[in-house]
Amino acid sequence: MKTDKILLDHGSGGKISHRLTQELLLPVFDNPILAELNDGAIFELNGRRVAFSTDSYTVDPIFFPGGDIGELAVNGTVNDLAMCGAVPAYLSAALIIEEGFPTEQLQAIVASMGRAAEFAGVQVVTGDTKVVPRGAVDKIFINTSGLGVIPAAVEVACHRAQPGDVIILSGTLADHGVSVLARREGLSFDTTVQSDTAPLNHMVRAMFAAAGGGIHVLRDPTRGGLGTALNEIAEKSGVGIRIHEERIPVKPEVAALCELLGFDPLYLANEGKLIAFTAPEDAEAVLRAVRSDPRGRDAAVIGECSADRPGRVYMQTRIGGTRIVDMLAGEQLPRIC
Amino acid sequence: MTIKHSEEYRDAELSRRLVEKIRQTSRRPIRLMEVCGTHTVSIFRSGIRSVLPQTIALLSGPGCPVCVTDQAEIDAFVALARQPGVTVATFGDLMRVPGSASSLQREKAEGRDVRIVYSTVDALAIAQKDPGRQVVFLGVGFETTAPTVAAAVAAAAGLKLANFSVISAHKLVPPALEALMAIEAVRVDGFILPGHVSVIIGLDAYRPFFERHRLPCVVAGFEPTDILQAVDMLVGQIEADRPALENAYPRAVSADGNAKARKVLAEVFEPADACWRGIGRIPASGLRIRAAYAAFDAERRFGLTLPEAKPPKGCACGEILTGKKTPPECALFRKVCTPLDPVGPCMVSSEGTCAAYYKYSDA
Numbered sequence: 001m002k003t004d005k006i007l008l009d010h011g012s013g014g015k016i017s018h019r020l021t022q023e024l025l026l027p028v029f030d031n032p033i034l035a036e037l038n039d040g041a042i043f044e045l046n047g048r049r050v051a052f053s054t055d056s057y058t059v060d061p062i063f064f065p066g067g068d069i070g071e072l073a074v075n076g077t078v079n080d081l082a083m084c085g086a087v088p089a090y091l092s093a094a095l096i097i098e099e100g101f102p103t104e105q106l107q108a109i110v111a112s113m114g115r116a117a118e119f120a121g122v123q124v125v126t127g128d129t130k131v132v133p134r135g136a137v138d139k140i141f142i143n144t145s146g147l148g149v150i151p152a153a154v155e156v157a158c159h160r161a162q163p164g165d166v167i168i169l170s171g172t173l174a175d176h177g178v179s180v181l182a183r184r185e186g187l188s189f190d191t192t193v194q195s196d197t198a199p200l201n202h203m204v205r206a207m208f209a210a211a212g213g214g215i216h217v218l219r220d221p222t223r224g225g226l227g228t229a230l231n232e233i234a235e236k237s238g239v240g241i242r243i244h245e246e247r248i249p250v251k252p253e254v255a256a257l258c259e260l261l262g263f264d265p266l267y268l269a270n271e272g273k274l275i276a277f278t279a280p281e282d283a284e285a286v287l288r289a290v291r292s293d294p295r296g297r298d299a300a301v302i303g304e305c306s307a308d309r310p311g312r313v314y315m316q317t318r319i320g321g322t323r324i325v326d327m328l329a330g331e332q333l334p335r336i337c
Numbered sequence: 338m339t340i341k342h343s344e345e346y347r348d349a350e351l352s353r354r355l356v357e358k359i360r361q362t363s364r365r366p367i368r369l370m371e372v373c374g375t376h377t378v379s380i381f382r383s384g385i386r387s388v389l390p391q392t393i394a395l396l397s398g399p400g401c402p403v404c405v406t407d408q409a410e411i412d413a414f415v416a417l418a419r420q421p422g423v424t425v426a427t428f429g430d431l432m433r434v435p436g437s438a439s440s441l442q443r444e445k446a447e448g449r450d451v452r453i454v455y456s457t458v459d460a461l462a463i464a465q466k467d468p469g470r471q472v473v474f475l476g477v478g479f480e481t482t483a484p485t486v487a488a489a490v491a492a493a494a495g496l497k498l499a500n501f502s503v504i505s506a507h508k509l510v511p512p513a514l515e516a517l518m519a520i521e522a523v524r525v526d527g528f529i530l531p532g533h534v535s536v537i538i539g540l541d542a543y544r545p546f547f548e549r550h551r552l553p554c555v556v557a558g559f560e561p562t563d564i565l566q567a568v569d570m571l572v573g574q575i576e577a578d579r580p581a582l583e584n585a586y587p588r589a590v591s592a593d594g595n596a597k598a599r600k601v602l603a604e605v606f607e608p609a610d611a612c613w614r615g616i617g618r619i620p621a622s623g624l625r626i627r628a629a630y631a632a633f634d635a636e637r638r639f640g641l642t643l644p645e646a647k648p649p650k651g652c653a654c655g656e657i658l659t660g661k662k663t664p665p666e667c668a669l670f671r672k673v674c675t676p677l678d679p680v681g682p683c684m685v686s687s688e689g690t691c692a693a694y695y696k697y698s699d700a
Contacts (some may be wrong), residue, residue: 005446009433016677246349261455262378262430262687319352319561321384323697329676330433332687 007330013223014267014328037236038158039080039219042150049152051086053077054145062109062139065179066194070109072271073142074116074124075199076222082201083218083274085156085208086148088120094128094143101139109140120199122146153212160216161237163307166283168276170203170290171196171298172249173226177268178257193253196295198272203293207276210289214282220274224328227266229275230313231327234305241313243303243325267328277305348562355565356388363392363572368524370517370660372510373531374401374688375559381697383561385568393568396660397693399513399613400531402478403430403686404658407612408646410506411436411682413636414475415444417504420639424450424467426460427475433685437646457489457503464493464501473635476505476624481533483507483624484598487605490626490633502635505624508611510534512622514546520616522661527553527571529564532586537602539594540584547582558586605630614648614682615655654681657690664694671695 009016026034033041040053057073074091081088093113097106117124175196182193200220207215217237221229226248234241250265258265272295278286283301290296313325371377377397380386386395399405415436418425425441432442432453445451450470454460457474464472476486486503493501510531517523530543535556547554553574557567567585574581584590602624611623626634635641648655652674653667664670664683674680676692683689694700 005443007442007446009442019677262375264382315384317382317384317561318349319356319383319385319388319565320349321387323381323384323387324699326696 009330012328012331014228014330016330017224036157036159039083040086040146042084042157049150051081051084051148051150052145053080053084054143055080056141056143058138058141059180060138061180061183062105064183064195066175067197067271068109068112069140069142070112071116072195072197073144074113074120074122075197075271077144077146078120078122078199078201079220079272079274081146081148082199082204083156083220084148084150085154085204085218086150087205088122088146088148088201090125091117091122091144091146092126093124094130096130096132096137096141096143098137098139099131099134106140116199120201151208154208155213156215156218158217158219158233159236161233161239161277161305162216162279163239163305164280165216165239165277165305166280166301167241167243167303167305168278168283168287168290169226169248169300169302170200170274170276170296171272172251172254173270173273174250174254174258174265174268176271177225177263177265178254180269181261181263182257193251193257196270196272198295200272200274200295203274203290203296206289206293207286210285211278211282214279215276215286216279217277218274221270223269225265225267225269226275227264227313227325228328230325233277234313235311237305238310239305240307240309240311241303241305242316243313244316245318247300247302249298249300263332266325267332352562352565355562355569359393359565359569359572360390362569362576363390364576366392366394367526367572367575368394368396368660369527369529369568369571370396370398370525371529372398372400372514373529373534374404374686375533376400376529376531376557376564377690377693378688379559379561379564381693383564385561385564386698389568393572396525396663397657397690398517398528398660399616399658401683401686401688401690402482402508403434404654404682404689405508405513405613405615406431406434406477406506406682407614407643408437408648409612409643412438412646413504413641413643414441415439416641417473417635417639418444418449418451420471422469422471424452424463424470424472425475426452426454426463426472428455428477429453430686430688431475431477433679434682435649435679435685457486461489461493461498461501464498465496468500471500471502471638473639474501474503476503476507479508479510479531479534480537480602483606484537484595484602487601490605490630491601493633494630502633502638503626504635504641505606505626506611507606507624508613509608509622509624510538511542511546512619513613513616514543516613516616516619516622517659518550520659520661523659525552525660526575527555529567529571530554530556532556532558532563532589535586535590535594537595537598539592540582540590541592542594543582547580551580553580554582556584556586556590558589613658615658649680652681654683654691657683663700664691665700667691
C-alpha cells in the first residue's frame with residue numbers, strides 16, 4: 001500500500017479498491033473460495049451448491065428518487081446471490097444507527113426493507129441493531145448478508161466468458177448513480193431520473209429457464225459501473241471484449257447530466273441492471289426472457305467477446321472510431337466548468 | 338437544417354460524411370491543436386483520432402484548467418486547507434493533484450475541512466450557513482468559470498459576508514495562445530478554439546491573435562460532429578492557403594460573447610501576470626481581484642505568498658501541455674505515472690492529456 005491513509009478512492013470499486021483487496025485482504029484470508037472473487041462465495045454444503053454474499057450499504061442521501069437505503073440493502077444482496085446463479089432464500093440485516101436518528105425515518109427504511117424482501121421472495125431471518133454516538137456514523141449504515149441455493153444445471157462465474165459470447169445489458173445505464181448524485185447535498189439540479197434499484201432474481205430465473213447452460217457470466221454492474229465490470233470479466237476469462245456505443249441504452253437526461261459534470265455513464269453505479277454473457281445460439285432466447293421482465297424492457301445486445309486482445313475492452317464509437325474502455329481508477333470527480 | 342438535441346449532434350451518419358470529406362480533402366500533413374480539455378476528452382471518447390487520415394495529427398494544448406495550474410498554486414491551496422478555522426471549497430478535479438508535499442485529498446483524509454462543490458454559489462452557501470468558519474473558494478479555470486466566481490464575490494460583497502474569500506488562479510486563453518506561438522519548438526498549423534470560453538469572450542476576442550499570426554483558427558462545440566466540422570473547416574483553410582478565424586459553433590458563440598458575464602468579470606477582476614505550468618509567466622494571462630474587492634481576496638486575507646515550487650522530477654507535463662511531447666514520449670507515462678499514482682496534473686485531471694491517453698488509447 002502506497003498511501004498511509006485510507007482515501008475515499010479506496011471505496012470507489014475501481015482499480016484502487018482492487019488494490020486494497022489484493023494487497024491487504026486476500027493475503028490474510030487466503031482461501032480458494034475467496035480467491036474466485038465473484039459477487040458472492042460459491043461452495044458446497046451437504047452436497048448442494050450454495051452462494052453466500054455480504055454487503056454494507058452507506059448512501060448519501062439515504063432517501064433518493066426511486067428508493068432508499070433499506071430497499072437498496074435488500075436488493076443489493078439479493079442481486080449478488082442471483083449473479084452467482086443462486087435462488088436467494090435467506091438474508092440477515094444489521095443496522096448501525098446514529099444517535100438522534102428520527103424514529104419515523106427508521107420505520108420507513110425498515111418497512112421498505114420488508115417490502116423489498118417480500119417482492120424478491122426472501123426472508124430476513126436474523127439481524128442486529130447497534131446505536132452509536134452522534135457523528136460515529138452518518139445517519140444509518142446497513143449490512144445485509146444472504147444465502148441461496150444454486151440449481152444443478154446452473155454454472156456462472158466471472159471466468160467463464162468465452163470467445164464468441166454475446167453480451168446482453170438488461171436496461172439503461174447509470175440511473176442509480178445519477179439519481180443519487182443529483183440529490184447529494186450541494187448539487188442543486190432538478191432531474192426526473194429515478195434510481196433503478198430492483199431485485200433481479202426473477203429476471204434471472206426466467207433467463208435460466210430460457211437457456212440454462214448457455215449463460216456463462218452474470219454480473220450486476222454496481223459500484224464502478226459497466227466499464228469496470230467488463231474489465232474484470234475480460235481479465236478473469238482471458239477474452240477480448242468489444243462493445244458498441246450506439247447500442248448501449250442511456251436515458252437522455254442521464255446523458256445530459258453526465259456531460260455537464262464530466263462523468264462517464266460507463267462508470268456510474270446501477271442497482272437494478274445485469275449483464276449476461278451467453279453462447280451466441282442462446283442469445284436471442286435470453287434477450288427475450290430479459291425483455292419479458294418489466295425491468296428489462298430496454299435490454300439490448302451491446303457487444304461480443306473474442307480471442308483477440310485478451311483482457312482488453314474496446315468500444316466502437318458512434319462515429320465509427322475505436323477506443324479503449326479502461327477500468328475506473330478512483331472515484332469520478334466533477335470537473336471544473 | 339435545424340438540430341435540436343445534443344443526441345442528434347452525435348448523429349453517426351453526419352459524422353461519417355464529415356470524416357469522408359476530410360479524408361478526401363486532406364493532402365498536407367498538418368498538426369492541429371485543441372486548446373480545451375473538454376475537447377481533448379471528447380476527441381478520445383468518441384475515437385476521432387482513429388477515424389482521421391494519417392495526414393492529420395491532433396495535439397492537446399494548455400486547455401485543461403487543473404493541468405495548467407502552477408505547482409506553487411497547488412501548494413498554496415494545500416497550505417490554506419491546513420489553516421485552522423478554514424474550509425476550502427473546490428471543484429472536484431483539483432482534489433488529487435499532487436502538490437510538492439501533499440494534495441487536497443490527503444489533507445481531507447487527515448481531517449481538514451475540504452469540500453467539493455459544483456459551483457461557487459454552493460461555496461457561498463456554505464459560508465452563509467457557517468459564519469464561524471472562513472470559507473475559501475479555489476478559483477481555478479478559464480474565462481468560462483471566472484464570471485461565476487466574479488458573481489459570487491460581488492454577491493458576497495452585497496451580503497457583507499466577512500467569512501468568504503476567493504483565491505484567484507484563473508487563466509485567460511488568448512494570452513496563452515500568444516505565448517504558445519512564442520515557444521520555438523511548438524509547431525501548430527491550426528487551432529481548434531474552445532467553445533465554452535468563446536461563449537463568454539466571443540469570436541472577436543481572438544481577432545488580434547489571428548491578425549498577428551494569420552494561422553487557421555476555428556471555434557468548435559463539443560459533440561464529435563462539432564469537432565469533426567471544425568477539423569473539416571481547418572483542413573479546407575489549410576489546403577486552400579486561406580487562413581481565417583471561423584466559427585463552427587454559431588449556435589452558442591457570437592462575435593462579441595456574453596456581455597453580462599464580461600461585465601461582472603471586469604467589475605471584480607483585472608488582468609494580471611500568471612504562471613502556467615509548462616509555459617511559465619505569461620503577461621496579463623491571469624485574473625487578480627480588484628482593490629475594491631480586496632476584502633474577498635484570500636491571498637490578502639491570509640497573507641499568502643506563493644513560494645517557487647519545482648514541478649515533479651522527470652514529469653513532462655509542461656512539454657505535453659505545449660504539444661512538444663505526447664504522453665507516450667514521457668519516460669514516466671504508464672510506468673511510474675498512472676491514474677492511481679499520478680506524478681503530474683495531466684494524469685490526474687479527467688481532462689488531462691495523459692489521463693486521456695491512458696484511459697482511451699493503446700499508445
